[in-house]
Amino acid sequence: LDIAVMEADIDSDVDAAAISEVGAQTIQLHTGGMCHLDAAMCAQGLEGLAAGDADVIFLENVGNLVCPAEFDTGAGVNITILSVPEGDDKPLKYPLMYQVCDLVLVNKTDVMPYFDFDLDTLCKNVAMRNPKARVIPISAQTGEGMDAWYQWLRERVAAWKTEK
Secondary structure: OOEEEEEEEOOOOHHHHHHHHOOOEEEEEEOOOOOOOOHHHHHHHHHHHOOOOOOEEEEEOOOOOOHHHHOOOOOOOOEEEEEHHHOOOHHHHOHHHHHOOOEEEEEOHHHHHHOOOOHHHHHHHHHHHOOOOEEEEOOOOOOOOHHHHHHHHHHHHHHHHHHO
């Protein structure tokens, strides 16, 4: 897949620089103190990105679980990344983020033995907020679950191209 990334932060370009280093076309979006992006900011980012042939454009919104869920970015698919250290109760505390997502990636599963985290509890909590959301446990460190994540992504891209 040809991938491009729009990286949003209040300030700095640390993440965008790291993403660029691995070869993805990247643009940094600064929110100027706002806790989210909206569709207009994303449209500006797309103009600056010039990724017309990209199969996937990832938008990494500002990293909190409140504001980004409240604003339409124009995304075709919404993915929430939850890391094990954050806890299995996040869908209960931040319901809207889980109500609007299509997929929950549970990252850092390699450290699960060191935290009070129960994957079954998380899955039940996600299903309570959004029965259609899929949950895929992954570890970026060990590679666990990455094949399932990539397959999910490839299927979404193929479906989107068919619909075009």
